[in-house]
Amino acid sequence: MTDDSLPPPVTASRTVFFVSDGTGITAETFGHAVLSQFDLRFRQIRLPFVDSIEKAHDAARRINESFALHGQRPIVFSTLVKHDLSSVIRSANGMHMDLFQTFVAPLEQELDVKSTHTIGRIHNAVDTEEYKNRIEAINFSLAHDDGQSHKNLAEADVILVGVSRSGKTPTSLYLAMQYGLKAANYPLIPDDFERGKLPSSLPPFKAKLFGLTITPERLSQIRNERRAGSKYASLENCRYEVNEAEHLMRREGIRWLSSTTKSIEEIATTILQEIKPDRREY
Amino acid sequence: MTDDSLPPPVTASRTVFFVSDGTGITAETFGHAVLSQFDLRFRQIRLPFVDSIEKAHDAARRINESFALHGQRPIVFSTLVKHDLSSVIRSANGMHMDLFQTFVAPLEQELDVKSTHTIGRIHNAVDTEEYKNRIEAINFSLAHDDGQSHKNLAEADVILVGVSRSGKTPTSLYLAMQYGLKAANYPLIPDDFERGKLPSSLPPFKAKLFGLTITPERLSQIRNERRAGSKYASLENCRYEVNEAEHLMRREGIRWLSSTTKSIEEIATTILQEIKPDRREY
Numbered sequence: 232m233t234d235d236s237l238p239p240p241v242t243a244s245r246t247v248f249f250v251s252d253g254t255g256i257t258a259e260t261f262g263h264a265v266l267s268q269f270d271l272r273f274r275q276i277r278l279p280f281v282d283s284i285e286k287a288h289d290a291a292r293r294i295n296e297s298f299a300l301h302g303q304r305p306i307v308f309s310t311l312v313k314h315d316l317s318s319v320i321r322s323a324n325g326m327h328m329d330l331f332q333t334f335v336a337p338l339e340q341e342l343d344v345k346s347t348h349t350i351g352r353i354h355n356a357v358d359t360e361e362y363k364n365r366i367e368a369i370n371f372s373l374a375h376d377d378g379q380s381h382k383n384l385a386e387a388d389v390i391l392v393g394v395s396r397s398g399k400t401p402t403s404l405y406l407a408m409q410y411g412l413k414a415a416n417y418p419l420i421p422d423d424f425e426r427g428k429l430p431s432s433l434p435p436f437k438a439k440l441f442g443l444t445i446t447p448e449r450l451s452q453i454r455n456e457r458r459a460g461s462k463y464a465s466l467e468n469c470r471y472e473v474n475e476a477e478h479l480m481r482r483e484g485i486r487w488l489s490s491t492t493k494s495i496e497e498i499a500t501t502i503l504q505e506i507k508p509d510r511r512e513y
Numbered sequence: 514m515t516d517d518s519l520p521p522p523v524t525a526s527r528t529v530f531f532v533s534d535g536t537g538i539t540a541e542t543f544g545h546a547v548l549s550q551f552d553l554r555f556r557q558i559r560l561p562f563v564d565s566i567e568k569a570h571d572a573a574r575r576i577n578e579s580f581a582l583h584g585q586r587p588i589v590f591s592t593l594v595k596h597d598l599s600s601v602i603r604s605a606n607g608m609h610m611d612l613f614q615t616f617v618a619p620l621e622q623e624l625d626v627k628s629t630h631t632i633g634r635i636h637n638a639v640d641t642e643e644y645k646n647r648i649e650a651i652n653f654s655l656a657h658d659d660g661q662s663h664k665n666l667a668e669a670d671v672i673l674v675g676v677s678r679s680g681k682t683p684t685s686l687y688l689a690m691q692y693g694l695k696a697a698n699y700p701l702i703p704d705d706f707e708r709g710k711l712p713s714s715l716p717p718f719k720a721k722l723f724g725l726t727i728t729p730e731r732l733s734q735i736r737n738e739r740r741a742g743s744k745y746a747s748l749e750n751c752r753y754e755v756n757e758a759e760h761l762m763r764r765e766g767i768r769w770l771s772s773t774t775k776s777i778e779e780i781a782t783t784i785l786q787e788i789k790p791d792r793r794e795y
């Protein structure tokens with residue numbers, strides 16, 4: 232079968248379990264990535280905090296029940312670091328995809344170090360510097376949403392600018408939540424366009440500025456969902472604002488990208504590459 | 514070797530690459546989960562948007578350069594759906610852990626369906642209902658942060674309550690960002706304790722209320738980071754507020770959990786289990 236031959240139409244859906252000794256976020260991310268390669272619908276069940284033999288037997292029982300009910304073995308994505316818990320799950324009648332069992336053993340061999348088999352290492356480190364920085368970044372980004380505060384901009388890792396509803400707020404919060412970056416954001420508004428200048432507190436921080444733009448058509452559509460029929464949402468006004476904002480950013484030498492067809496994850500990743508290459512590169 | 518024998522002390526760090534045809538978020542989540550099982554430090558390099566043969570050769574070159582520089586083959590976590598891109602990366606001198614190559618083929622066999630090999634399926638679906646709901650949920654949660662708005666509470670999926678600085682804001686935003694849940698939050702303040710009642714707009718939505726509490730010691734520590742030496746941050750005041758808030762929640766029959774040693778991911782997962790079991794279960 233080649234890439235051109237389409238998969239058969241969706242008929243039945245298979246049941247998928249995400250089993251984890253922690254939150255299950257990794258198991259879901261891992262499973263969703265793999266499942267996204269199939270044009271099928273899946274019945275999804277998440278079983279987090281499976282951190283004892285009793286809970287593992289309970290999870291195995293649910294997998295077996297699903298098999299009995301639907302007559303097809305469920306797909307089981309699991310991230311269980313303890314062998315005994317993992318064995319119980321694997322004894323259930325399912326198709327097992329186990330992240331740790333698959334990848335940890337070869338890595339132990341490669342690194343010549345035994346793994347710790349410690350549960351909850353991934354999202355559990357509340358007392359680390361990294362976690363504190365993330366919470367601080369979320370608070371910073373919230374306090375500096377939509378130009379609300381001019382304080383401590385020197386602390387910002389990035390300052391997003393763009394017209395209202397170009398995607399600045401969710402992107403700022405995502406950068407804070409996912410990467411612990413202090414992300415402020417400022418709207419570019421008609422006042423700025425008339426003056427032909429950036430909001431007055433921004434010029435000292437030009438190196439941190441990053442612009443978001445958007446097509447006038449998409450902007451008008453988004454604004455109409457909020458304020459249908461307003462001048463603010465009109466295509467004419469959106470054209471004016473986007474045009475002026477792009478002029479301003481070009482004149483000020485601000486890097487920018489278009490958020491029109493990008494998800495917040497894609498926007499954030501691109502900004503990260505542009506603004507902070509040093510954090511994650513050698 | 515048993516769990517009791519500790520791994521050797523950290524000496525050198527190995528280089529790790531996360532290679533993806535998209536944002537690299539899945540590759541990092543997958544890699545961090547596996548690496549979290551080792552008490553070692555790793556030099557981390559992220560190579561997102563590797564979606565052409567040229568970029569794949571570029572990435573392979575960087576992996577080979579790292580090997581030449583450090584004298585150890587790097588660990589390469591990759592999520593590349595196209596075989597040709599994946600082959601180029603695997604030709605580089607590294608230890609390869611490839612999520613799709615490992616798990617997609619067995620799943621094709623199990624489901625008796627070919628995978629689509631489509632790049633960017635995971636975080637790229639800007640035009641889906643699910644993505645729109647997420648953005649709407651983020652906007653809702655922001656507008657309803659810290660009791661700022663009493664409007665449209667009927668639309669909320671969950672309303673968090675708790676004393677100031679008990680973790681409500683980051684948890685609400687995480688629930689919105691990760692799960693697309695509309696999460697409002699209301700502070701419980703001394704006025705409420707004196708009246709002995711919940712904030713007046715909340716009683717109609719009791720089924721959606723979820724409480725966060727925290728130990729007075731931890732709360733005092735967090736508040737002192739913001740307002741050192743204030744009455745607000747004093748241990749005595751924190752004891753009073755936490756005690757009153759727990760009384761109030763108990764009297765009103767509100768489920769709650771302690772955020773003291775839990776990450777926002779763990780808090781959010783627990784709330785999800787309590788509040789919305791129907792969304793993700795059968």
